Amino acid sequence: MMDLFAYGDAGWGDEILRGLGMTVRLALVTLPVGLGIGFAIAFASMARNPALRALGVGYTTLMRGLPEILTLFVVYNGAGLALNAAMGWIAPGAGPVDFSPFAAGVVALGMVFGAFAAEVIRGAFAALDPGQIEAGLAVGMRRGQIFWRIKLPQIWRFALPGLGNLWINLLKDTALVSIIALDDLMRMTKVAVGVTKQPFTFYLVACLIYWALCLMSEVVLARLERRANRGVRGLGA
Amino acid sequence: MNPIAILLDNGPRLWDGALMTLQLTGLGALIAAAVSPWLALWRAYGHPLAQAPLRLYISFIRGTPILAQLFLVYYGAGQFRAELTSLGLWGFFRDPFNCALLVFAANSTAYQTEILRGGIQGVPRGEIEAARAIGMGRALLLRRVIFPHAYRIAWPALGNEAILLMKASALASVVTVFELMGRTRQVFSRSFDFSVYLWAALIYLAITAAFVVIWRIAERRLSRHLAARAKGAHP
Numbered sequence: 001m002m003d004l005f006a007y008g009d010a011g012w013g014d015e016i017l018r019g020l021g022m023t024v025r026l027a028l029v030t031l032p033v034g035l036g037i038g039f040a041i042a043f044a045s046m047a048r049n050p051a052l053r054a055l056g057v058g059y060t061t062l063m064r065g066l067p068e069i070l071t072l073f074v075v076y077n078g079a080g081l082a083l084n085a086a087m088g089w090i091a092p093g094a095g096p097v098d099f100s101p102f103a104a105g106v107v108a109l110g111m112v113f114g115a116f117a118a119e120v121i122r123g124a125f126a127a128l129d130p131g132q133i134e135a136g137l138a139v140g141m142r143r144g145q146i147f148w149r150i151k152l153p154q155i156w157r158f159a160l161p162g163l164g165n166l167w168i169n170l171l172k173d174t175a176l177v178s179i180i181a182l183d184d185l186m187r188m189t190k191v192a193v194g195v196t197k198q199p200f201t202f203y204l205v206a207c208l209i210y211w212a213l214c215l216m217s218e219v220v221l222a223r224l225e226r227r228a229n230r231g232v233r234g235l236g237a
Numbered sequence: 238m239n240p241i242a243i244l245l246d247n248g249p250r251l252w253d254g255a256l257m258t259l260q261l262t263g264l265g266a267l268i269a270a271a272v273s274p275w276l277a278l279w280r281a282y283g284h285p286l287a288q289a290p291l292r293l294y295i296s297f298i299r300g301t302p303i304l305a306q307l308f309l310v311y312y313g314a315g316q317f318r319a320e321l322t323s324l325g326l327w328g329f330f331r332d333p334f335n336c337a338l339l340v341f342a343a344n345s346t347a348y349q350t351e352i353l354r355g356g357i358q359g360v361p362r363g364e365i366e367a368a369r370a371i372g373m374g375r376a377l378l379l380r381r382v383i384f385p386h387a388y389r390i391a392w393p394a395l396g397n398e399a400i401l402l403m404k405a406s407a408l409a410s411v412v413t414v415f416e417l418m419g420r421t422r423q424v425f426s427r428s429f430d431f432s433v434y435l436w437a438a439l440i441y442l443a444i445t446a447a448f449v450v451i452w453r454i455a456e457r458r459l460s461r462h463l464a465a466r467a468k469g470a471h472p
Contacts, residue, residue, distance in 0.1 A: 062438075062442070065400075065404075065441060065442045065445040065446075066404070066438055066441055066442070067403075067404040067405070067406075067407035067408075067418060067441060068404065068407075069407045069408060069410070069411075069418060070407060070418060070421075070434065070437060070438060070441065073421075073422065073425075073434060074434045074438070077425065077431060077434070078431055078434070081429075081431055168299075168300075172300075172301065172302040172303075173302070174302075175302035175304045175305055176302075176304060176408075178304070179304075179411055186302070186304065186305060186308075189308075190308070193312065197316075198316055199308070199309075199312035199313045199315055199316050200309065200312075200313030200314075200315075200316040200317065201316065203305060203308045203309040203312060203313050204309060204313070206305050206308075206309075207297070207301040207305045207306065207309055210300060210301045210302055210305060211296075211297060211300035211301050213300075214299070214300035214301075215296075215300060
């Protein structure tokens with residue numbers, strides 16, 4: 001039983017570990033992309049310009065209503081088609097180019113993460129105590145200063161629980177990229193199943209690895225939350 | 238890329254897929270809705286030790302990708318083919334629709350249980366004490382006081398869960414269930430016409446929008462006594 005998961009040529013330990021590495025790398029690269037999109041969309045939906053606001057609200061409604069796998073296919077196939085059309089324009093006669101599954105995964109998962117994160121970030125800004133902003137204005141701070149010195153340091157505290165949930169969803173959603181042939185944990189498990197013909201054993205191990213990742217994330221997030229709340233009476237450590 | 242032509246050519250196929258999506262989601266949510274109240278009671282009132290297996294189950298469902306669960310059940314069943322055949326269950330697990338439905342129902346059960354537990358724990362103590370004071374028994378108390386109020390508290394979250402389940406049902410396409418996503422991929426692989434994805438997106442959004450409207454109407458009905466109170470009318 002254990003030699004199935006041995007490290008090296010005989011077992012599948014190293015392949016699965018490589019897949020796990022890819023899964024974690026994909027999630028870590030997607031996180032800043034998704035946060036960037038989230039902040040941009042949150043600012044758009046809080047903007048005074050009605051067109052920007054409509055864009056922000058429209059984006060969150062659209063992306064949150066679509067299945068993640070549909071977004072992934074739209075990005076993967078759509079970007080592939082667009083890329084090939086562009087290549088046909090620039091260099092006619094060159095062979096078809098492939099949009100890398102990793103890039104498609106980062107873009108698609110980042111877009112989904114961004115839509116949900118925008119709502120969390122907007123809620124965090126709304127939760128700020130308006131008295132502090134008035135106090136900032138009263139001591140003569142400019143809007144930019146108020147943003148950098150009062151708002152931004154504090155929204156983390158309100159946004160962290162929501163963003164933590166999104167991070168765990170992101171970790172789980174990375175499994176989808178196995179469908180577009182990125183060698184992540186899920187796909188390496190599939191490869192192992194194809195050879196060993198032991199689907200239950202291997203998929204159970206994959207499930208347990210994802211579970212462990214999520215539980216570890218929860219521990220780290222709880223610590224981050226304690227740290228973010230350390231200056232607040234009754235909530236700090 | 239010709240959106241109109243692709244819709245005219247594949248309309249019935251996409252319609253079939255949409256019906257399959259609704260069937261998977263509806264059945265999964267209903268099965269979960271039948272099981273979760275009992276589990277929620279277990280979570281709300283059970284002894285901490287007795288709760289351990291239930292918490293483990295919920296944590297597992299929440300901590301693993303649905304795709305992995307789907308593969309575990311659909312492909313994993315093959316490893317126990319002999320045992321399942323002797324139990325007469327192989328016919329069930331051989332059908333991808335059943336496996337997908339089982340996974341979605343199990344998923345939704347975990348989430349609905351936690352949502353309902355929150356609802357049950359949100360019922361004000363005073364209501365329960367009042368019901369006890371006028372001599373209500375355990376069953377009557379649950380039926381007339383705790384569950385009606387718990388469902389009203391949990392209603393919006395249960396609606397969100399149904400929408401998440403509808404989105405998750407798109408994963409069934411990976412184990413060859415031809416719901417909307419599966420049909421869409423099928424049409425794309427034949428025509429390479431990208432616009433079929435846009436139609437699929439529109440259909441998903443339409444389903445979500447219709448559901449949100451229905452759910453709001455039901456919510457208003459559930460809390461109609463509060464609306465009357467807000468207007469100042471006497472019952």
